[in-house]
Amino acid sequence: TEHRALISRFLPRFDVVLSNSEEFTALDVTPADHADTTFVVTSGASGARWSRGAASGGYPAIPVTVVDTVGAGDAFAAGFLASWVSGMDVTPALQAGHTLAAECVTRVGAGPVPPD
Numbered sequence: 001t002e003h004r005a006l007i008s009r010f011l012p013r014f015d016v017v018l019s020n021s022e023e024f025t026a027l028d029v030t031p032a033d034h035a036d037t038t039f040v041v042t043s044g045a046s047g048a049r050w051s052r053g054a055a056s057g058g059y060p061a062i063p064v065t066v067v068d069t070v071g072a073g074d075a076f077a078a079g080f081l082a083s084w085v086s087g088m089d090v091t092p093a094l095q096a097g098h099t100l101a102a103e104c105v106t107r108v109g110a111g112p113v114p115p116d
């Protein structure tokens with residue numbers, strides 16, 4: 001309950017909370033109770049879901065041949081957050097996150113994606 005009180009104290013200051021499904025469960029929050037915060041929950045190959053108040057949606061992961069998942073979550077976060085802070089809506093930001101994560105998992109190790 002101590003972590004819940006701390007999270008409840010700071011959550012109103014967050015525009016977006018990005019987590020995987022296990023982390024989201026551990027947060028123990030109800031997104032509808034935090035209408036000013038967008039929650040993004042990733043689920044690996046199942047894609048990602050978002051919610052903000054009563055609104056919600058999702059975006060599927062991009063099907064690729066997975067070589068190594070190291071760095072996939074970080075790649076997703078980088079793509080999503082770069083798009084989000086540049087003013088994109090949540091769905092195109094999810095797409096950008098999935099695009100980088102899909103590229104990341106097609107090679108061994110976490111590292112920069114070479115330019116096209």
